Amino acid sequence: MTAYNRYHYQNESTPLVNPVTANSHQAACKYRLERVKQQLLKSNCSAILLYDPVNIRYATDSSNMQVWTLHNFARYSLVFAEGPVILWEFHNCEHLLDGNEQVDEIRTAINWSYFGAGNRIEEKARQWAGEITDLVRKYGGDNLRLAVDKAEFEGLELLQRQGLQLIEGHSLMEEARKIKSADEIQLMHWTIQVCEQGIQRMYDELRPGMTENELWAWLHFENIRNGGEWIETRLLASGPRTNPWMQESSDRIMQEGEIICFDTDLIGPYGYCADISRAWTVGHVPPTDEQRRLYSLAYEQVQTNMALLKAGLSYKEFSEQAWQIPDEFHHNRYCCVSHGIGLCDEYPAIAHQGSDWDSAGYEGVFEENMVVCVESYIGEAQGNEGIKLEQQVLITAKGVIELSCYPWQDDWLL
Structure with a gap:
C-alpha cells in the first residue's frame, strides 16, 4: 500500500463563475410561490403552515440554519392562497430577509418545543395557536381549512380546538414542487x-x-x-x-x-x-x-x-x-x-x-x-x-x- 501524503500538491482549481442572473432567480421564486397558491386553491385550503425548511425555502426563498431547523422548530411560514406570505423568523434574524420579495410580513417565531420552552410548552403553544388562528380567520374569511406540512401534535390539537380544519399539507407541497420552470x-x-x-x-x-x-x-x-x-x-x-x-x-x-x-x-x-x-x-x-x-x-x-x-x-x-x-x-x-x-x-x-x-x-x-x-x-x-x-x-x-x-x-x- 502506498502511503498518502497529506501535504501533496493541491489542485489549483478556481471557483466557478455563476451564470444565473438576478432576473432568472427572481422569476423562479415567483413561479414557485404561484405553484403553492395554485395547489391551495385546488385543495380548497385558505393557507398552508410550513415547518419543513425545504418547503419554506420553496415558497419564500428564505434560508436560515436549514439543517438545524429540521429538528428545532424555530422557523415557520404561513402562505395564503389569496393573501400574504408571513414568515416567523428565528430571534434577531429579520435582516436575513432584506430584499426578499416573496415575504410580505416578518414576525418573531414562538418556539414551543421543549428545547425552546421547557416547562412553559403549554403556555407557548397556546400563544402560537392563537396567533395562527387569528391570521387564518383574518385572511381566510369563512374558509378555515389549513394545510400543514408538519408540526408537533400538541399544537395541531390546539388549532383544531380553535375551529381550524387541518389538512395534510406535505403532499400538497410535493405536487407544487413536481413541475419545474x-x-x-x-x-x-x-x-x-x-x-x-x-x-x-x-x-x-x-x-x-x-x-x-x-x-x-x-x-x-x-x-x-x-x-x-x-x-x-x-x-x-x-x-x-x-x-x-x-x-x-x-x-x-x-x-x-x-x-x-x-x-x-x-x-x-x-x-x-x-x-x-x-x-x-x-x-x-x-x-x-x-x-x-x-x-x-x-x-x-x-x-x-x-x-x-x-x-x-x-x-x-x-x-x-x-x-x-x-x-x-x-x-x-x-x-x-x-x-x-x-x-x-x-x-x-x-x-x-x-x-x-x-x-x-x-x-x-x-x-x-x-x-x-x-x-x-x-x-x-x-x-x-x-x-x-x-x-x-x-x-x-x-x-x-x-x-x-x-x-x-x-x-x-x-
Missing part, C-alpha cells in the same frame, strides 16, 4: 455544474492511501466555496464497503484497484439538489473483469430506464417496462427505480416491479418538466464489491435530457 432548470444546471466540479476534484485527488472521508471532503469543499449549502448524506464507499450499498464514508484507507462509488446528494447554490453517482477504481487503474461486468450491468440499467422515460408514461408502466435485474443481484437492488428531485429528493419514488410494486407502488403519470434521477445498484448478496450509478434528467414530451454531463467509464463497458 425553465428558470428553475437554469438554477439546477448551476448546482449540477458546481457538483461536477466537486466530482472532478475528487477524481483528481483520488489516490491509494487516503481515507474515504478525506476524498469525500473535496466534494464539500467545492460545493461550499461555490455558494452551495450542504450534503444530505455521506454515501461514499470503497472496496468491500461498496457491497452492500448505503454505507457512509469512513476513515477506511483505500487501496489501489478497489472500486470506489459515491452518491452526491448535494444541496448546492439556491438550495437545489444535484444527485449523481459514479464509480471509479482507486488509483484509476484498469478494472478487473468482474468490476467491468458489474459496471456494465449498472450502466445498462441506467441507460435502458432513461430511454423509457417520457411525458404521459404512467409510473406503473415505467416500473413494468424497466430493466430486469438479474436474479443474483435482486436481493441488493436499489430502493427504487427512479425518484423526483428539486430542492431535495422529491415525489415520486418509483418502486421496482413485482412484489416491490405490490407493497410500495402508487399511481401517477410522468409529466413534462419533471426532473428525476434514474438509479442503479449492482452487487451480489455476499459479493465482494458493487457498483452504484445514477443520472439526473429532465423529462420532455419526446424523452429525457440528461442534466449531468459528467463522463461515464465508457472504456469499462463490455
